[in-house]
Amino acid sequence: MAVDVVIIGMGYVGLPLAREAALRGLSVVGLDANPDVVAGLNAGRSHVDDLHDSDIAEMHEHGFRATSDADVIADADATVICVPTPLAEGGLPDLGPVNAAAASIAAYLHPGMLVVLESTTYPGTTDDVLRPMLEAGGLVAGEDFHLAFSPERIDPGNATYGVRNTPKVVGGHTPKCGARAVEFYERFIDTVVQTKGTREAETAKLLENTYRHINIALVNEMSRFCHDLGIDLWDVINAADSKPFGFQAFYPGPGVGGHCIPIDPNYLSYNVRARLGYPFRFVELAQEINATAPHYVVQRAQDLLNDRGMPMRGATVLLLGVTYKADIADQRESPAHPVAKHLYDHGAHVQFHDPNVETWRFQGHDLNRVADLDAALADADLTILLQNHREYDLASISRGARLLFDTRGVTEDGANVERL
Ligand SMILES: NC(=O)c1ccc[n+]([C@@H]2O[C@H](COP(=O)([O-])OP(=O)(O)OC[C@H]3O[C@@H](n4cnc5c(N)ncnc54)[C@H](O)[C@@H]3O)[C@@H](O)[C@H]2O)c1
Numbered sequence: 095m096a097v098d099v100v101i102i103g104m105g106y107v108g109l110p111l112a113r114e115a116a117l118r119g120l121s122v123v124g125l126d127a128n129p130d131v132v133a134g135l136n137a138g139r140s141h142v143d144d145l146h147d148s149d150i151a152e153m154h155e156h157g158f159r160a161t162s163d164a165d166v167i168a169d170a171d172a173t174v175i176c177v178p179t180p181l182a183e184g185g186l187p188d189l190g191p192v193n194a195a196a197a198s199i200a201a202y203l204h205p206g207m208l209v210v211l212e213s214t215t216y217p218g219t220t221d222d223v224l225r226p227m228l229e230a231g232g233l234v235a236g237e238d239f240h241l242a243f244s245p246e247r248i249d250p251g252n253a254t255y256g257v258r259n260t261p262k263v264v265g266g267h268t269p270k271c272g273a274r275a276v277e278f279y280e281r282f283i284d285t286v287v288q289t290k291g292t293r294e295a296e297t298a299k300l301l302e303n304t305y306r307h308i309n310i311a312l313v314n315e316m317s318r319f320c321h322d323l324g325i326d327l328w329d330v331i332n333a334a335d336s337k338p339f340g341f342q343a344f345y346p347g348p349g350v351g352g353h354c355i356p357i358d359p360n361y362l363s364y365n366v367r368a369r370l371g372y373p374f375r376f377v378e379l380a381q382e383i384n385a386t387a388p389h390y391v392v393q394r395a396q397d398l399l400n401d402r403g404m405p406m407r408g409a410t411v412l413l414l415g416v417t418y419k420a421d422i423a424d425q426r427e428s429p430a431h432p433v434a435k436h437l438y439d440h441g442a443h444v445q446f447h448d449p450n451v452e453t454w455r456f457q458g459h460d461l462n463r464v465a466d467l468d469a470a471l472a473d474a475d476l477t478i479l480l481q482n483h484r485e486y487d488l489a490s491i492s493r494g495a496r497l498l499f500d501t502r503g504v505t506e507d508g509a510n511v512e513r514l
Pocket residue numbers: 102103104105106107108125126127128131176177178179191192194195212213214215246247248249250353354
């Protein structure tokens with residue numbers, strides 16, 4: 095039976111995309127290499143933050159199913175690749191999952207098919223890495239099948255912008271490939287923006303993430319000297335943010351996390367260095383500043399304890415929020431890991447609380463979240479707020495903590511409260 099689209103990779107990106115397409119009437123199959131993911135989805139269970147089991151049930155009502163058998167591609171009009179693009183040892187891009195997905199498609203590629211890469215990657219991946227693999231069987235991109243790149247912009251936890259109402263950037267290997275991809279996405283996404291080619295679409299995604307990375311680094315660096323100068327940076331940012339044009343507010347924090355911000359800009363700087371021989375200095379500087387943010391947080395924590403005559407060695411430190419951003423459960427690249435590591439290295443007893451995380455795997459051990467938040471606040475020598483999850487009652491946390499270090503600037507100043 096013909097399938098409108100096979101989406102490869104049923105994770106944070108592929109699953110919400112599959113849902114939107116299925117709900118708009120496309121026949122959708124999710125292909126995933128992990129049998130547990132496939133079994134879970136077919137049993138109606140969601141494993142990503144923004145989708146509930148009821149959403150998966152609704153997808154099934156619209157004909158969705160998941161599989162690990164790549165032969166489903168043989169019947170597909172289109173296939174979209176949403177597999178991970180991690181960093182390998184030494185910070186180099188690891189295209190292993192993309193290559194594996196390409197091999198699955200190549201085995202079943204047929205004339206007229208549309209292939210879209212959505213995984214974030216460096217410019218040239220679609221045309222120079224994916225295309226030769228797909229063309230190895232004799233079909234030619236732009237003539238026999240269509241090839242395009244379309245960056246995923248999903249923002250986990252964002253209640254306003256989802257797959258359908260976030261404009262979708264699309265770039266084709268040829269203008270005809272681009273037009274075919276636009277036609278496909280317009281079936282279930284409100285606004286589609288076409289670029290000249292695949293490289294422009296690939297680079298647009300990297301520009302977006304690099305822009306965030308650099309601006310977060312800017313305020314993270316400012317937070318250090320503003321603290322030393324006795325200037326409240328949060329107040330500074332609020333004031334600057336009253337300007338209705340030419341300024342966008344970014345806020346300091348304990349470091350950057352997730353699958354995108356700490357990783358994607360490296361793809362761009364790697365590519366510039368490898369192909370042109372010179373550095374992309376903004377990215378490298380931002381990397382350096384954001385990577386040292388967790389250490390800076392621990393230094394400030396140590397100063398806070400010291401001011402009260404307490405050494406960090408032996409102190410009980412409670413971390414609130416160990417995910418990489420607020421209101422989600424995803425812990426990938428979370429700054430809570432290096433913060434906890436530095437605290438351990440200084441001899442602190444680390445505890446954690448997070449409404450979205452039951453057990454937190456740290457240094458080979460599963461830490462259980464504290465059972466009673468109020469009791470843990472009263473017991474800890476220092477509490478560090480790392481993520482401001484919506485479940486947190488900030489007034490009650492400020493009142494209950496013996497000493498609170500707020501790395502998100504969301505609590506009122508007080509005798510027992512210090513903000514980053
Ligand atoms: N998570 C985000 O917020 C986000 C946002 C924008 C872009 N992206 C990008 O989207 C891509 C996917 O990220 P994600 O967060 O969805 O990853 P994920 O780890 O949540 O999901 C990826 C899924 O792909 C599956 N997979 C891996 N290799 C496969 C293969 N060869 N065949 C079939 N399935 C395979 C895995 O089993 C997993 O279920 C990455 O390039 C990422 O940078 C992610």
